[in-house]
Amino acid sequence: AQSVTQPDIHITVSEGASLELRCNYSYGATPYLFWYVQSPGQGLQLLLKYFSGDTLVQGIKGFEAEFKRSQSSFNLRKPSVHWSDAAEYFCAVGAGFGNEKLTFGTGTRLTIIP
Amino acid sequence: DAGVIQSPRHEVTEMGQEVTLRCKPISGHNSLFWYRQTMMRGLELLIYFNNNVPIDDSGMPEDRFSAKMPNASFSTLKIQPSEPRDSAVYFCASSGGTGNSLTQYFGPGTRLTVL
Numbered sequence: 001a002q003s004v005t006q007p008d009i010h011i012t013v014s015e016g017a018s019l020e021l022r023c024n025y026s027y028g029a030t031p032y033l034f035w036y037v038q039s040p041g042q043g044l045q046l047l048l049k050y051f052s053g054d055t056l057v058q059g060i061k062g063f064e065a066e067f068k069r070s071q072s073s074f075n076l077r078k079p080s081v082h083w084s085d086a087a088e089y090f091c092a093v094g095a096g097f098g099n100e101k102l103t104f105g106t107g108t109r110l111t112i113i114p
Numbered sequence: 115d116a117g118v119i120q121s122p123r124h125e126v127t128e129m130g131q132e133v134t135l136r137c138k139p140i141s142g143h144n145s146l147f148w149y150r151q152t153m154m155r156g157l158e159l160l161i162y163f164n165n166n167v168p169i170d171d172s173g174m175p176e177d178r179f180s181a182k183m184p185n186a187s188f189s190t191l192k193i194q195p196s197e198p199r200d201s202a203v204y205f206c207a208s209s210g211g212t213g214n215s216l217t218q219y220f221g222p223g224t225r226l227t228v229l
Contacts, residue, residue: 107157
């Protein structure tokens with residue numbers, strides 16, 4: 001069975017600074033990887049996904065993530081954060097077609113300071 | 115295109131009462147998921163359907179919880195009787211469609227408070 005670890009429960013970053021949120025997964029085959037963002041009182045919104053191909057994927061809101069098979073990681077990055085990026089971020093892994101379940105990490109809460 | 119629709123957005127009820135949460139998935143999607151989110155337990159998958167058939171209900175807490183999907187455009191999650199520990203935000207998500215079948219799209223959630 002697949003699993004996801006987000007080692008950082010809470011991260012604080014200054015506005016304009018760069019950001020990297022960590023995600024490590026465990027899965028025996030090629031994973032399908034996702035990052036979602038949840039603003040307070042809202043549902044989860046898809047930021048980006050990796051299925052195959054180029055290991056650096058671009059998402060919405062200026063986010064990108066890089067799939068590194070050797071490190072079993074799918075870290076989320078943004079070169080310059082904005083106050084509106086304050087939210088909870090979830091990494092998820094899927095087994096693939098025929099098993100539509102996603103396994104979510106416990107989330108990383110991002111705080112932005114002026 | 116409308117996203118996943120959930121109703122009600124907020125529900126306050128008393129212990130012992132029946133609660134029904136509703137979900138309309140995105141048109142054309144053939145998988146539907148019910149999640150529960152709490153501070154203590156995070157995001158938990160309760161049950162998911164594929165083509166209206168329950169595939170995995172291993173996350174359903176106990177017999178007080180039941181879910182149905184009578185057709186491709188509607189699903190319900192029922193709690194009977196409700197208890198204070200059921201207080202949480204319940205999300206519905208759907209996935210499917212050509213070339214994008216694994217990506218789940220979430221509704222805004224129903225915040226349930228059981229007094």
